[in-house]
Amino acid sequence: MKPVAYGELIRKYGEDILTSEGMKLEQKLIQHGNCSVYHHSVAVASMCLKIADKCHLKVRRRALVRGALLHDYFLYDWHEPLPRNHIHGFTHPYTALKNAERDFSLGKIEKNMIKRHMFPLTPIIPRYREGMILCVADKICAVQEVFLGIGQKKHRQHPLNKQYRRNVKAVKGKPETAAAMKRRRK
């Protein structure tokens, strides 16, 4: 699959999520480093598709994309010095699931993906393959964001993840053509 196709798939399966009020709020909330929760979620969805693709795993792509986009749909600033934020790592999957169930209609795979995405910090293993992929993709993206966030003030996306940048472009507007991508790289 061409890299830009991940962005197209994210938009195809997650259009309603990407344009929702909750995701607008996520654009203002920081996840790791200087990366917003919105950008983190798109990056994770993209990484999930990439892992499934590269490892030739048979997955339900719609569920994979939607679960990934909503896995951190907790909708608050976890950096605020509040008592509840001390246990954010353990509790936010449940808050995200509650919010996601309120705003969207979810299948059993998406629900389990969101609830179990902090494995192994929370010790119950995801029930479906899509959930395991999400766990891996989430950790990879988090490491990139934390590492790349050091000493940098303004980036709102993964500076090293070219595919991620293409995906955000594809999600936000028209997918880039191969010729346009080539021009941009020069």
Ligand SMILES: [Fe+2]
């Ligand atoms: Fe999370």
Ligand SMILES: [Fe+2]
């Ligand atoms: Fe996450």
